[in-house]
Amino acid sequence: MTDPNCIFCKIAAGHIPSFKVFEDDVVFAFLDIGPLVTGHTLVIPKAHYPTVMETPPEVLSAINARIPALSRAVLAATGAKACHVLVNNGSEAMQSVDHLHYHILPRKPGDSFRIPWNAGTLDKASGSSLAESIKSELAR
């Protein structure tokens, strides 16, 4: 379950060096080479899955089981008290490496990191039809 052309598969296998912070049988965590903030950490499955949509629930469970301790450790090491845990799924969602990865991004008051969050307004009609459409997809 690895892709010979995938940079994160090579990092998880130790064929490309990284600043590793954690490893078990399923999960690998390491510092991002292009940090958006100090402490920017990536958490990946060792096996190659492109996005959450293809990843088996048990692999997601193994990653999620490690996220609290990893986040606490990143926060403690950087002196931050808050963080984003963020996954980009697909190129339109800003995914550039095609191997599932969770970003842990510690945040501090006054830091320069920004996520544009241009909230719209959900009206009753479109909310209702969209929720119905998602529910029927789930029931398929």
Ligand code: 5GP
């Ligand atoms: P994405 O945009 O796909 O959600 O994030 C990919 C992340 O992987 C980026 O933050 C980028 O800096 C990081 N990255 C890409 N190549 C490497 C690498 O070779 N080593 C490490 N440590 N991080 C990488």
Ligand code: ZN
């Ligand atoms: Zn991979």
